[in-house]
Amino acid sequence: MSLITKRDVSKDLFQRLPATLELVVAAMAIAVLAGIPLGVLSALHKDRTIDQLSRMFAFAGVSLPRFWIGIMFQIAFAYSLGLLPITGRITGDPPTHITGLYLLDSLLTRDFPAFMDSFKHILLPSITLSLSPLAQITRLIRASMIEQLRKDYTVVSRIIGMPENLNIYKYMLKNAFTATLTVIGLLFGWMIGNAFVVEQVFSWPGMARYGVNSVLRNDFNAVVGVTLVIGVGYVLINFIVDLLYGYLDPRIRLKK
Amino acid sequence: MKRKQKGNLARAFYRFKKNPLSLIGLSIILMMASIAIFAPFIALYPEDAGGAVHFEKMFQPPSWNHPFGTDEVGRDAFSRVIFGSRISLMLGVVVLSVAVLIGVPLGLFAGYFGGKVETIIMRITDIFLAIPPLVLALAVTAVLERNLQNSMFAIAFTWWPWYARLVYGETLSKKEEDFVEVSESLGASRLYIIFREILPNMTSPLLVKITLDMGYAILVGAALGFLGLGAQPPTAEWGTLVSLGRIHLPKMWWLSTFSGLAIFITVLGFNLLGDGLRDFFDVEVE
Numbered sequence: 001m002s003l004i005t006k007r008d009v010s011k012d013l014f015q016r017l018p019a020t021l022e023l024v025v026a027a028m029a030i031a032v033l034a035g036i037p038l039g040v041l042s043a044l045h046k047d048r049t050i051d052q053l054s055r056m057f058a059f060a061g062v063s064l065p066r067f068w069i070g071i072m073f074q075i076a077f078a079y080s081l082g083l084l085p086i087t088g089r090i091t092g093d094p095p096t097h098i099t100g101l102y103l104l105d106s107l108l109t110r111d112f113p114a115f116m117d118s119f120k121h122i123l124l125p126s127i128t129l130s131l132s133p134l135a136q137i138t139r140l141i142r143a144s145m146i147e148q149l150r151k152d153y154t155v156v157s158r159i160i161g162m163p164e165n166l167n168i169y170k171y172m173l174k175n176a177f178t179a180t181l182t183v184i185g186l187l188f189g190w191m192i193g194n195a196f197v198v199e200q201v202f203s204w205p206g207m208a209r210y211g212v213n214s215v216l217r218n219d220f221n222a223v224v225g226v227t228l229v230i231g232v233g234y235v236l237i238n239f240i241v242d243l244l245y246g247y248l249d250p251r252i253r254l255k256k
Numbered sequence: 257m258k259r260k261q262k263g264n265l266a267r268a269f270y271r272f273k274k275n276p277l278s279l280i281g282l283s284i285i286l287m288m289a290s291i292a293i294f295a296p297f298i299a300l301y302p303e304d305a306g307g308a309v310h311f312e313k314m315f316q317p318p319s320w321n322h323p324f325g326t327d328e329v330g331r332d333a334f335s336r337v338i339f340g341s342r343i344s345l346m347l348g349v350v351v352l353s354v355a356v357l358i359g360v361p362l363g364l365f366a367g368y369f370g371g372k373v374e375t376i377i378m379r380i381t382d383i384f385l386a387i388p389p390l391v392l393a394l395a396v397t398a399v400l401e402r403n404l405q406n407s408m409f410a411i412a413f414t415w416w417p418w419y420a421r422l423v424y425g426e427t428l429s430k431k432e433e434d435f436v437e438v439s440e441s442l443g444a445s446r447l448y449i450i451f452r453e454i455l456p457n458m459t460s461p462l463l464v465k466i467t468l469d470m471g472y473a474i475l476v477g478a479a480l481g482f483l484g485l486g487a488q489p490p491t492a493e494w495g496t497l498v499s500l501g502r503i504h505l506p507k508m509w510w511l512s513t514f515s516g517l518a519i520f521i522t523v524l525g526f527n528l529l530g531d532g533l534r535d536f537f538d539v540e541v542e
Contacts, residue, residue, distance in 0.1 A: 063524040068516030079506035193390030223398040
């Protein structure tokens, strides 16, 4: 029970959990989908212009204060250009409640205007949240791809004339990605932490914002609830990562 | 012997020079440190760092008199950003000193003694590591009064386990080395071996991690300030400044922009230097 609102903390939490989940998953999707090609590109063009640019980008990505870059995005894309909404998850009513993830719900109910609208809303916050993980994933993929480039099997497949793209994306990337996986698990924790800041900037009605407001109101029960849910979620994510390891690497799967 | 030493130094210097980014990082840090030290002389209106009020010149856009503009009570934003450097750098130094002073001995003891000591220390460390740092820091500030000291305490509280784990791993590999065995057979005390034989052999990974973490700690401190859980107004702290300026968006864009930029440049400096040092010492630190 909350000390201030006298409402059930768990009910409040689960009502807000999907919003945070949606934000974090979207941000992670951006980080992984953009980070892998960027990392592969800079590994293949090591020390050339592309690599130098991605290195600059990586340094900037980990050094930018999340709340500040979020505000800068708001000034640029929302206030000045008027392209994207400033805050919130959706204009008007949310789509029919199925999972609580607006993007998924609107797709399931074939409500395309709602989908586009929530897509526009999630764009800025998720990009803001994804920048630092994106930078870290890029660097990691680059480092492990460079390692793979030196391996014997790469040289052999080149000699026997295997198409370069098949070689890169099917064999080398699979090996390179295993090393990145652990870090992705850890980055989820980082993202949940920084979701607190990003949700505040974009008035995203998620669990993290609820947590911050509870701290500000000295609502101790609610704070404990938020911390507990996040701790459990973090452990779960790392458990899933361990399972994925086995899927990607047969040596681990078959080891007793 | 002497020639070899010179060769090593020359090679190290060559490696350091080859990475211009780390030199840029070092200059940024030196610049920020001197700004922090000489803040009263650099700031145009040093009295504005606190709670001064000049309503006659509120919300002025950037100009020669006020390079970063003025805020909602007419204080010079430039002077406030300059004084903010003191708080952020101090926060970084305090947080990391506490984290190192707690984490390093614990990691050394756990690694060297093994057995029960190891189990107790490392399981406690694991518990701390199971919760994302910013979340734990938030939870700690929830029970404390909100001010700068407590936010530093909260961050340091979440930070030491990382050092305990790093040092623990290093100790495990170092204690198998011959020089430790020699000291043991010569009858050196355990504390002597831990602090004088093992610890000096892990200075480079520690140094790299501390440099990289300075930037990260400053970011976390600014985030707490931004959320209103760190330094309280009218203290000029960078994160607090960004959040105060945010209320007046989009018209008074200069308030948030410049204080955030200051955080970015400082953190960038530590990251560049840390990365350069990592190549320089050739160590792996996560």
